Amino acid sequence: MKKSTNLRRHAAARPLLLILALLVVGLSYSVVSPPRSSAETETTLQIEQGKDIYMTTCSSCHGLGGEGTTQGPTLIGVGAASVDFQMGTGRMPASRLEAQIRARKVNYTQEQIEAVAAYVASLGPGPGIPEESQYSLDALNLAEDEKALAIARGGALFRANCSACHGVLGGGGAMPEGKFAPNLTDTTPVHVYEAVRTGPQQMPMFSKDVLTDQSVSEIIAYLEAADEQPNYGGLTMGDAGPVAEGWWVFIVGIGGLSIVALWIARKGARAR
Ligand code: HEC
Numbered sequence: 001m002k003k004s005t006n007l008r009r010h011a012a013a014r015p016l017l018l019i020l021a022l023l024v025v026g027l028s029y030s031v032v033s034p035p036r037s038s039a040e041t042e043t044t045l046q047i048e049q050g051k052d053i054y055m056t057t058c059s060s061c062h063g064l065g066g067e068g069t070t071q072g073p074t075l076i077g078v079g080a081a082s083v084d085f086q087m088g089t090g091r092m093p094a095s096r097l098e099a100q101i102r103a104r105k106v107n108y109t110q111e112q113i114e115a116v117a118a119y120v121a122s123l124g125p126g127p128g129i130p131e132e133s134q135y136s137l138d139a140l141n142l143a144e145d146e147k148a149l150a151i152a153r154g155g156a157l158f159r160a161n162c163s164a165c166h167g168v169l170g171g172g173g174a175m176p177e178g179k180f181a182p183n184l185t186d187t188t189p190v191h192v193y194e195a196v197r198t199g200p201q202q203m204p205m206f207s208k209d210v211l212t213d214q215s216v217s218e219i220i221a222y223l224e225a226a227d228e229q230p231n232y233g234g235l236t237m238g239d240a241g242p243v244a245e246g247w248w249v250f251i252v253g254i255g256g257l258s259i260v261a262l263w264i265a266r267k268g269a270r271a272r
């Protein structure tokens, strides 16, 4: 009889001991392991929030894991910059498919946009949302004359790389098949930077090898200066540039002179 109680105690002790051991290991692990940094949990929460918005608003076109569908391209590797640009200018979420998805009213807060951007960035590495020092010359504290030179360089870069589509002063222009390069005068500096780095729709993408951050900042400073420039009156003729404006002068000026010359010639003939 005594022997059997002993045995029974023994049999119950084993699992108890195991549970105790597990508890000790678990407790000591939670004491020894470093606490998760609050920044880390914040990012995880942000990605979770972004994923929720993505699943309800974007996945129908871009796929449940961002892999793309027949309705929209893959977002794996487009980066946070692309999402911030597309949502921040109201292009995304697209409502219907048209020749060119246009900028519209933005229905999301910047916090929500950054959450979706963080989720998309977690799918694959791509260009991030830039820091202010990447798209603004302000941090450099340039003297007035240095700033003027930087704006002039920005103008030269803009005419070489952008004006063919956007016009000399960034006023925008038409493109084939009902597409167009938009007016840039109201675009925020962050979105200009992101457009340059991600190349939305028909626009080419410019890498840092082609245009450094400094060059993009100079282009942005030029666009701001061009926007502040007073309108000297007269027709802008779409700010199409010297060649187009020259043609107008040619047609109106030389054309007018020819008419006057013809008129004089007739008069002269009659007088004789
Ligand atoms: C009705 C379908 C549709 C919905 C909904 C939609 N998109 Fe798009 N999205 C598109 C299409 C189509 C394009 C490609 C446009 C092009 O380049 O011609 C695109 C392009 C993009 C791009 C640019 C990709 C690149 O290559 O840089 C991003 C980023 C993007 N979408 C994000 C989103 C996000 C975020 C949402 C949800 C808030 C969303 N989209 C909702 C159809 C959709």
Ligand code: HEC
Pocket: 089, 091, 100, 101, 102, 103, 158, 161, 162, 163, 164, 165, 166, 175, 179, 180, 181, 182, 183, 184, 186, 187, 191, 192, 193, 195, 196, 200, 201, 202, 203, 204, 206, 219
């Ligand atoms: C081949 C023609 C082309 C060239 C070159 C080009 N773009 Fe674009 N750009 C476009 C088109 C088309 C769009 C509209 C894309 C869209 O709606 O998704 C656009 C859109 C933009 C936007 C977004 C404007 C807004 O408010 O929504 C910015 C900013 C921009 N371009 C800046 C530039 C800059 C800066 C350069 C030169 C470094 C440049 N682009 C070169 C065609 C071009």
